[in-house]
Amino acid sequence: MPRLAQPIETETDRPELDRYGAATHEVFNQPFELVDFNLFSGDAALKQGVAREGAGWASAELEALGAKLGGADTLELGVLANRNAPELDTHDRYGRRIDLVRFHPAYHALMRGAIEEGLHSSPWTDPRPGAHVARAARYYMQGQVDAGHGCPVTMTFAATPCLRLQPDLAREWLPKIHARVYDPRNVPVAEKQGLTIGMAMTEKQGGSDVRANTTRAIPIGAEGPGEAYELVGHKFFVSAPMCDAFLVLAQAPGGLTCFLAPRWRPDGTKNPIQVVRLKRKMGNVSNASSETEWRGALAWRVGPEGRGVATIIEMVATTRFDCMIGSSAGMRMAAAQAIDHCRQRKAFGALLSDQPAMQNVLADLALEAEASLALTLRMARALDNRANPHEDALIRLGAPIGKYWICKRTPAHAYEAMECIGGSGAMEDSPMPRLYREAPINAIWEGSGNVQCLDVLRAIRRSPETLEAYFAEVASARGSHRALDAHVDALKDDMRDLQDFEHRARDLCDRLALGLMASAMVKGAPGANADAFCRARLESRGQHNWGALPRGLDLAAIVKRAAPR
Numbered sequence: 001m002p003r004l005a006q007p008i009e010t011e012t013d014r015p016e017l018d019r020y021g022a023a024t025h026e027v028f029n030q031p032f033e034l035v036d037f038n039l040f041s042g043d044a045a046l047k048q049g050v051a052r053e054g055a056g057w058a059s060a061e062l063e064a065l066g067a068k069l070g071g072a073d074t075l076e077l078g079v080l081a082n083r084n085a086p087e088l089d090t091h092d093r094y095g096r097r098i099d100l101v102r103f104h105p106a107y108h109a110l111m112r113g114a115i116e117e118g119l120h121s122s123p124w125t126d127p128r129p130g131a132h133v134a135r136a137a138r139y140y141m142q143g144q145v146d147a148g149h150g151c152p153v154t155m156t157f158a159a160t161p162c163l164r165l166q167p168d169l170a171r172e173w174l175p176k177i178h179a180r181v182y183d184p185r186n187v188p189v190a191e192k193q194g195l196t197i198g199m200a201m202t203e204k205q206g207g208s209d210v211r212a213n214t215t216r217a218i219p220i221g222a223e224g225p226g227e228a229y230e231l232v233g234h235k236f237f238v239s240a241p242m243c244d245a246f247l248v249l250a251q252a253p254g255g256l257t258c259f260l261a262p263r264w265r266p267d268g269t270k271n272p273i274q275v276v277r278l279k280r281k282m283g284n285v286s287n288a289s290s291e292t293e294w295r296g297a298l299a300w301r302v303g304p305e306g307r308g309v310a311t312i313i314e315m316v317a318t319t320r321f322d323c324m325i326g327s328s329a330g331m332r333m334a335a336a337q338a339i340d341h342c343r344q345r346k347a348f349g350a351l352l353s354d355q356p357a358m359q360n361v362l363a364d365l366a367l368e369a370e371a372s373l374a375l376t377l378r379m380a381r382a383l384d385n386r387a388n389p390h391e392d393a394l395i396r397l398g399a400p401i402g403k404y405w406i407c408k409r410t411p412a413h414a415y416e417a418m419e420c421i422g423g424s425g426a427m428e429d430s431p432m433p434r435l436y437r438e439a440p441i442n443a444i445w446e447g448s449g450n451v452q453c454l455d456v457l458r459a460i461r462r463s464p465e466t467l468e469a470y471f472a473e474v475a476s477a478r479g480s481h482r483a484l485d486a487h488v489d490a491l492k493d494d495m496r497d498l499q500d501f502e503h504r505a506r507d508l509c510d511r512l513a514l515g516l517m518a519s520a521m522v523k524g525a526p527g528a529n530a531d532a533f534c535r536a537r538l539e540s541r542g543q544h545n546w547g548a549l550p551r552g553l554d555l556a557a558i559v560k561r562a563a564p565r
């Protein structure tokens with residue numbers, strides 16, 4: 001009988017085995033995790049963009065926040081909030097209806113941090129030049145830690161322009177909505193100092209087409225703006241169902257109308273908005289999204305009857321802008337992870353980041369992230385200056401164009417960044433799977449791709465000054481890059497005839513987006529980055545794959561600029 005080898009355990013357990021070298025191997029050529037870095041000072045594009053677009057005054061605060069958010073402890077909150085998905089209890093242990101969603105403490109910590117930073121309110125409470133730019137920079141950094149909690153933060157932020165259309169409700173609700181107080185308790189509004197707001201439009205038979213909503217609104221007494229109604233029906237997607245109130249669309253006697261529905265009635269009884277189940281989502285796990293039934297739920301009318309879409313669109317437009325920030329943030333984190341990894345990892349005798357094929361990929365990922373941020377911050381400046389007709393017209397076209405393009409670029413970007421890291425990038429203890437699963441969500445909600453493109457058409461048809469503002473904006477970069485000039489000339493020709501726009505919508509919106517991004521890049525980014533972006537995205541080659549940047553560019557400099565530490 002051959003003697004069976006004993007399994008080798010550890011050096012300390014079996015000291016006599018040391019002579020075989022029981023310490024199996026040394027770990028080398030493996031990168032250190034990207035933690036304890038500053039999300040602001042380590043991001044040259046962000047720092048410069050903030051100053052360029054008018055929020056240089058916020059730099060010191062942003063730097064402090066960047067250090068906090070890039071700290072290992074804060075990054076771990078993002079991990080925990082996604083590893084421990086929220087859970088729904090429809091009833092308490094004795095069978096009473098409670099509709100309570102329980103979250104991991106890490107989620108609450110992230111929410112508290114975001115609200116205390118004023119991500120839900122700062123441009124409304126402290127309006128000043130650059131307020132939207134500074135808030136966008138904060139949200140951009142916060143979104144790199146976790147995207148999910150950004151959903152209720154965004155909806156709360158976006159509720160303000162909509163509620164302001166109903167001054168009596170605004171007077172009553174906005175002070176607590178704007179407060180920098182996070183109170184997750186499941187209690188009536190009167191008992192709280194800080195509130196969060198959700199949005200419920202989508203129904204089973206129609207999401208994009210909300211005019212197909214079947215939920216009914218029945219006046220309780222007098223009809224009219226600010227008056228009480230009861231809502232009967234369902235909402236198929238309600239994210240953050242623990243919000244204190246929801247802006248809702250329902251069919252009133254005079255057509256689709258906007259309402260504000262509280263989770264608790266003012267008399268302290270539960271408003272019958274019943275959570276049927278939580279969605280099982282591919283990404284955005286830290287955030288709860290639910291299916292709900294509305295069984296005579298109290299709601300107050302916001303705005304004119306039959307004008308629900310026009311009323312709630314104020315909220316939707318704001319959430320779309322946040323999708324631009326959120327997806328730009330995802331791309332920044334993905335590029336930072338890939339670059340940081342490749343600057344530490346060697347293969348075939350050299351650092352990956354120094355190998356030409358990889359350098360081309362990394363530089364391309366960095367350029368995409370930088371250009372997305374540049375466009376986003378430019379649009380934030382437009383939001384800061386809506387009193388200026390050019391800026392107002394620009395944001396009306398720039399938001400759907402940017403939301404469409406930036407969100408749509410993110411999934412492919414996340415996947416390519418993951419591949420830069422190799423096998424470890426596909427493991428669940430890497431941030432990459434989370435970034436990857438998160439990436440498609442922003443593109444789908446708040447108006448999916450085609451819907452954004454159709455909104456671009458609608459904006460141009462209804463308000464031709466939006467297209468004029470677009471071309472004035474890109475014209476301000478004229479002469480900076482021949483590829484951009486040629487791109488704009490061809491686009492202008494093709495936009496003259498809007499006859500079969502729907503058929504050409506994707507192509508035209510792609511080109512509108514690239515023109516706007518390129519103009520933001522040539523006006524703000526270093527020359528090498530702007531040149532690389534214009535040549536790679538506006539000339540014929542290399543638009544549709546990563547790592548196909550043309551020859552003659554200083555790719556090492558582009559990668560170095562984007563390196564997070």
Ligand SMILES: Cc1cc2nc3c(=O)[nH]c(=O)nc-3n(C[C@H](O)[C@H](O)[C@H](O)COP(=O)(O)OP(=O)(O)OC[C@H]3O[C@@H](n4cnc5c(N)ncnc54)[C@H](O)[C@@H]3O)c2cc1C
Binds near residue numbers: 200208209289445449
């Ligand atoms: C994680 C998550 C959370 C969500 N949370 C909320 C929430 O809190 N509140 C809420 O109200 N909703 C929420 N939604 C719903 C979301 O807004 C809708 O899914 C979205 O609006 C699309 O609607 P739909 O799913 O009904 O798809 P559809 O409307 O059926 O659209 C399907 C596809 O058809 C395309 N399409 C639609 N119309 C046209 C057209 N005319 N021409 C060409 N193409 C067209 C769309 O672009 C889309 O790609 C959430 C969704 C997700 C994924």
